[in-house]
Amino acid sequence: MVLAPLACPEPMPHVSQDLDPPLVAVLNGPNLNLLGTRQPEIYGAATLDDVEALCAETAEPLGLAIDFRQTNGEGELITWVQECRGRAAGIVINPAGYSHTSIALMDALRATDLPIIEVHISNIHRREEFRHLSYVSKVATGVIAGLGIQGYALALAAMAELLAQEGEP
Numbered sequence: 751m752v753l754a755p756l757a758c759p760e761p762m763p764h765v766s767q768d769l770d771p772p773l774v775a776v777l778n779g780p781n782l783n784l785l786g787t788r789q790p791e792i793y794g795a796a797t798l799d800d801v802e803a804l805c806a807e808t809a810e811p812l813g814l815a816i817d818f819r820q821t822n823g824e825g826e827l828i829t830w831v832q833e834c835r836g837r838a839a840g841i842v843i844n845p846a847g848y849s850h851t852s853i854a855l856m857d858a859l860r861a862t863d864l865p866i867i868e869v870h871i872s873n874i875h876r877r878e879e880f881r882h883l884s885y886v887s888k889v890a891t892g893v894i895a896g897l898g899i900q901g902y903a904l905a906l907a908a909m910a911e912l913l914a915q916e917g918e919p
């Protein structure tokens with residue numbers, strides 16, 4: 751028996767890396783829309799809008815474009831991660847509670863083959879035991895935790911470095 755060739759054997763190549771400026775997806779998981787409304791002793795007083803403004807003002811001089819998003823849905827977050835393939839040059843992600851629970855999110859991130867920087871506003875290792883494990887850390891290029899919302903700015907600076915290195919011979 752002769753098998754027909756697969757209609758679409760491979761996903762699109764990483765055309766994103768040719769984009770100028772390169773696009774970095776900044777993805778935020780569940781409950782981060784509540785930033786600034788409670789638990790300021792853990793997460794500070796900044797709102798998610800403040801985080802977006804910080805990311806925008808950090809990305810511009812680094813020569814990066816950003817797509818900043820937040821969702822409470824695990825499926826939606828996974829879909830956004832999948833859509834990064836062929837579209838974004840890298841991912842900065844605060845997976846929030848899904849860090850500690852979602853093997854599906856880990857699998858989706860791994861499948862992008864993109865540089866991934868995981869950000870946590872709080873130091874998850876100084877908190878409850880159940881926060882010490884992050885499935886996302888197992889596939890992240892780097893992890894920043896405990897530096898408040900400044901962690902997002904540091905992640906974008908690190909991503910700019912990683913992408914510049916990718917372009918080197």
Ligand code: CA2
Pocket residue numbers: 780781782784785786787788789793844845846847848849869870871872873874881
């Ligand atoms: O420290 C972080 O950035 C976390 O990703 C935040 C998550 C938490 O589940 C992770 O363990 C660590 C929680 C995000 C929800 O943030 C809120 C902020 C204000 C009020 C309520 C929730």
